[in-house]
Amino acid sequence: MKRNVKHIALVLIALATFVACSEKIELDLNTSNTRLVVEGMITDQNGPHGVILTQSSSYFFNEPAPGVTDAVVTLSDGGQQWQLTQENAGHYMLPQGFAGMPGSTYQLSILHENTEYLASAHLREVPAIDSLSRLPHPILPGRDFLVIHFLDPPQTRDFFMYHIFYNDSLVTDSINKVPFGDDEGVNGRYLSIPVYLFRSGDEAPQPGDRIRVQKFSISEEYFQFMIALRRNQGTVGGPFTGPPANVPGNINNGALGFFLAAAVSEVEMVIE
């Protein structure tokens, strides 16, 4: 919540106070060693769930990240173990029908080139979405927000992220479009949070259009990871970004990326 607001303020400030021109240049940057990259998420919904393994590369590599195809990936919840099988290059999937259990802690193990990489994630309950509604944008005329309403549990510090589907098509198709927040300052209250801005003009919402929101209960670590991801996009230097830094993952032995376990609450709204 607070982060989104701060984000808006900062973006406004940055946008509105500079007249800056830019020009494309060639830049020569040194390359560090390649590292293993993990992108994995399991939820309490039916699958398919899996983990994507790729390699890091030099900064101007300019091609899709190469998949890691020779790893052995297993998941365990302290009791049971599951082997992940590679379906596409770098995509390791859990067996069909696997669904995470809220309250469990899962351990991911990746064996690659004689190194074992471990990550641990706790699947917490998600405070269910109560309802969805439309709210006019305070500044932009004719544009509406999609607002979700839910009761935030008072006894815990909660962190969330959202995926939005418009007519079954994923809107939040890259991580920087994914809204996220926490309950700092509003713990225990009934919250109304704008998560999506409806389009205008030709793409404005038509009656019959369906919009679906999925709310994920993420960990505080993942929340910090998301903040760091946003901070490190694009501009380097300048007065509002501060020195760039690496995004903090939760996998050991220097692997990059994140392994997340989350519970999902989903609600759909039909436009009138």
Next chain:
Amino acid sequence: MKKLFLILFIFILAVPVVAEETLPEGLVRGRITDAATGEPLPGATVFARDLRIGAAADPMGYYNIALPSGTHTLEVSFVGYQTRILNIEVRTQYNIDIALEPEDQLLKEVVIQDRRPGEHVERTEMGVVRLPSQTIRQVPAFMGEVDILKVIQTLPGVQSAGEGASGFNVRGGGIDQNLILMDEAPIYNASHLMGFFSVFNNDVLKDISLFKGNIPAEYGGRISSLLDVRVKEGDMQQFGGSGGIGSISSRLMLEGPIVKDRISFIAAGRRSYADIFIPLANNPDIIDNRLFFYDLNMKVFARINERNRLNITTYNGRDIFRFGDQSPFTMGWGNTTFALTWNYILHPNWLLDASLVYGGYDYSLRQEGGNTSFLWEAGNNDVGLKTGLSWFPNENHSVKMGFSSFFHRFNPGVFKGLDDDSPFGEIGAEGSDALQHGIFISNEQKMGERWSAEYGLRFSAFQSIGPATVYNFDDNFNYVDSTVYRGGEIYNTWTGLEPRLGLRFSLSGNASLKASYNRNLQYIHLASYSNGGNPLDIWLPSSQMVRPQIANQYAVGYFQNIPLKGQTVESSVELFYKDMQNQIDFKDNAQLMLNPKIEGEFRFGRGWAYGAEFLLRKLEGRLTGWISYTLSRSERQIESINHGNPYVSSFDRTHNLNLVATYQLSQRVSLSATWVYTTGAPVTLPSGRFEYGNQIVPVYTERNAYRLPDYHRLDVGATIRGKQRPDRRFHGEWNLSVYNAYYRKNTWMFDFRPDNTQPGKVDAFKVYLFPIIPAVTYNFFF
């Protein structure tokens, strides 16, 4: 009771008599003033040529010079005024007030002057530059406005924090390490529009002094420099004023007597109409927007009687950004200062000054309209008392002592929803208070013909005072618990001794060697995302975890006057080394805004800087100006940053070369040019990348391992004075200037953007700020 009155009465009567009897033979004192306005002329010099003894007038215009009895010829001079030669007989005359006539051609000469060419060889101080305001007006103005901060950045050892940033770095120190005072009141953010202009309106300035090392013992609180800005007193005799109408901003200054010869005022206002900076023309949704700044200055000066003077200086300025009509978003920030100073001549040898001071800085962001309206405010303010007692026991000593005590209030930022149905709660950091005290004693001493020394000791203390909630962290910067302090409860006391020492040895009439050592403490710190400074910076006090910053600075210098065709060229070389302890940097991905546990984001370590500063100045003749070159290095070593290895600090600029020149083409026309060159700023760039969630994410290994391209630009300007009519008070001049005359696109920062046509491809861009910017201003005086 009656006895007391009697004693007092006799004492008052007796004082003048006592004074004459105890005044040591050979001490000549008085006040140097402007013959036309009655204004004191601080920095004017009195020079006894035969003895090569000189003295400069203090901020109140008083001078004192010790001369053996007999006849002497005194030369009294000040830039912009006709020099007076006086013959005096020292046995009988002890007090001589001298009035100097202003020169007809105020703009005839010089860009920078330390009051008299060649004087820098005689003064003990080093690492100081003084600029009388009228001499700054000749330097090419940035966008038509004269900016003293831009001028000091062309001096050796001083660097701009970045293009457009008016924060500055002195001898490798951070932008928060400069104490900026306007008539003794602190200014926290000296820039408008993120550095395009400074808050100082040159029309009201009397002079400024920048102390790069050798900060006098009466000042403390910042470890790299003191920028002492003095506002001028209004004309005591008649009304007048000046102003300017320009393409970027306009201003008006009025001054005059309230009671002739007794009380005067000066008031000035300035406003920009820099709305041209709004780059939102492409977005049809944005209806109305405004971006401007204003400054208001006022000073009232009262000469109550021969012994008592009072002045009140106040300043208020603000930057305002507003857009949106129905649901406006407003952002504003600015300083407010107030200072009341009393000067009292206790005795011809004793001078007392006391100031009551207020300085505050705040910013706010406000969104109105509907239930998502919010308000985010932060700021800090100081209230305090500063006193000094000056004593001149004999011709070889000039002693000053005093104390100061300030109360600080810090509001790091609170965000809250305004509407009753607001989804926003209240988030932010609680405020806290602190007290800062200082007590000092210093002396300027002449030891024989060749040696002189300036030495002093300052003892400073800082105390945190409740009510406050303090968050405690363990050694790994993890939050442990919090402690609550009651109102008035004092916790966290920091103290320190700050010795200051300067020595001068005269090698000959034309050359001298100087050395200095300074130790400074700093108790308040800037938490800023950027290195150039931005208006949302937060000032924070020292605490259990945040120790005071300490600097030890050592400097040596060689000063020489070189005669050149009857004129003097001043040259100097200064070498410095500064080590700084308890330097603050922030952990990776630090959250500084609205974070009550902000101290957990800090990391601490040390810094050091060293360099050589070269300066050549020509102050006389048709062509005047200077060349300055600084070769320096500034590094930091902070735990957990850059893997704990030393890294180049963000304000390290290896080479910094400045050429400033003014040429008086004719009586009415003068041309000026400034050329600036600095090594590019250090920057952290990625050494790899990975993909996550359809996003390219950079990988960094070292901090500040790369540099932006070198920065250089040329500014040119011309000033054309209107015909001066002797019968008319009103006269004007046109000022034309071009910033960045050969349109160099200096890189402000790098930007990496994904190529939308080719997934996975990232292109590098350089972002540059200022193209060539011409400006026209019509300045008038009456």
